[in-house]
């Protein structure tokens with residue numbers, strides 16, 4: 001049993017394999033946070049459960065240590081919950097009412113002292129991964145409606161430290177999931193999305209340390225939010241040196257009318273503690289995602305090597321070019337052929353056709369079945385691109401249903417990539433998407449869907465909804481999106497889904513419950529990708545990180561990189577190929593088939609093993625190592641960027657091996673040699689690069 005309550009001290013203790021999380025019921029009935037970190041006994045925290053009165057200006061400092069702070073009384077920090085009762089009262093006075101402990105869950109119920117309002121604080125313990133999933137359920141147990149204005153999932157209190165450093169992900173289209181560090185001084189740092197999607201700019205997670213944590217050492221408190229719509233994480237260091245992290249659905253342009261008898265359930269905000277640095281944090285998250293989040297059917301299966309036609313043919317797809325690309329793809333060992341945008345309606349560019357999901361007969365006179373059969377006959381599975389949430393004004397769908405898009409009645413909606421956003425909050429839109437997707441997947445032998453979303457949401461008006469409900473629109477949108485994915489996954493359990501939003505605009509734990517993998521970025525430059533892949537893998541499992549090998553010079557930044565560099569960079573995740581294979585020389589195709597064959601031998605380690613980021617891209621030498629679950633094998637990828645001052649040697653010490661086991665080590669195609677695990681981890685290997693942008697693949701197998 002990982003959860004205990006001490007009736008005498010009124011203290012709750014939640015234990016995971018290596019951590020304790022402790023809070024108690026204080027004198028005023030508030031739930032006061034006491035401790036989060038390495039394992040302790042709850043009794044060690046007894047002396048912390050005291051009021052923290054100071055002066056009449058800062059009366060209730062203890063409130064600022066609350067597990068979930070409803071706004072009311074003398075509380076001034078970022079609240080967990082803010083609302084208006086139907087009589088106009090906006091003040092909340094909530095305190096502990098009861099609790100329920102089950103095997104691995106704890107629910108604390110708070111009640112308002114006057115109004116029929118209850119809040120459940122839910123804690124689900126993921127012992128094995130040192131994580132706690134938290135969320136809140138707001139219940140209107142009366143008759144009058146309540147207007148919710150801010151309903152966070154959780155408040156995380158970080159222990160007192162002299163310094164606080166925030167690690168987070170930032171980016172933009174073509175440069176998603178880069179890592180940044182920021183020292184926090186008094187005030188707030190807000191990470192958020194107001195774009196209706198998770199966004200390319202920030203990703204919903206945080207990690208806090210005292211400025212000294214490194215990849216393999218130091219204490220880190222971290223969390224990630226499972227929400228793919230507007231979200232907000234506020235990291236607030238107050239002037240009493242408390243650091244609180246409040247996160248959930250963004251309260252910007254949001255409200256929710258909670259009628260009598262209704263509940264509002266917030267998304268999960270998972271949190272954890274690592275005393276072994278960022279690498280350990282990532283590995284815990286990767287395991288958690290594989291075991292608890294990813295769709296069960298494919299969580300532990302291997303991702304297939306895919307080919308995607310987007311960079312080769314753009315919108316000009318047709319039966320002839322797709323079949324000839326498929327032939328080349330099959331020749332080099334691709335297992336899944338994916339046709340991208342342009343196969344439907346009058347979709348010859350991004351100006352028309354979106355919304356008309358019928359096969360374009362001019363491009364595919366013999367229909368989709370013919371293409372699929374050709375691909376299947378070549379021994380590959382078939383996948384297809386869709387963008388169901390969108391519509392071009394120049395489409396039959398828009399001409400028939402102009403009222404289906406998001407927008408305000410007196411305003412002309414902004415176009416993004418010449419398209420408008422369908423209002424998924426509407427039942428008829430949800431039904432439309434579900435029915436055309438069901439038809440597509442029932443009629444054809446399709447095993448993979450790439451679900452795209454190519455613009456940020458704007459002008460989120462929902463004119464037909466009652467005035468008081470119009471600001472619910474983007475939350476309903478996201479909930480319906482999940483419902484669509486859930487229904488399709490249930491109906492078509494064998495079909496794998498990729499979440500794409502013009503690259504990495506929709507990567508988060510919320511959609512991961514339905515998505516088997518993610519498109520990281522439209523920027524496929526193998527070097528830029530190393531930076532983005534570092535950031536991606538910080539929170540998300542490498543098996544979900546789709547990386548294509550494309551042409552050189554790269555279309556995005558014109559950089560020339562060898563085929564080897566491009567392959568090795570992509571082999572650190574779920575390998576795909578996206579180059580124009582019809583233009584590749586026979587020699588390149590042969591090399592490609594060799595790399596794909598190698599990837600198939602090592603992919604179990606990459607996709608199901610443990611990741612060690614031995615050296616970050618910012619050093620100019622990226623080194624990542626994957627270790628097979630049982631430590632019997634490993635693979636190391638090394639990438640050099642520049643060779644200044646003739647410094648061509650790089651020393652690397654490996655991780656995660658058995659010290660006493662003897663391993664066969666093969667660097668690229670060189671003569672193998674033998675070293676002990678202890679030698680590889682302590683003495684290490686000195687690698688010599690042959691020039692700029694050289695790279696190495698080191699394979700290590702227990703003898």
Ligand code: DGJ
Pocket residue numbers: 310340341385452454500501502503519521522
């Ligand atoms: C954006 C995606 O990220 C690309 O891979 C491609 O699918 C295009 N959309 C198609 O419009």
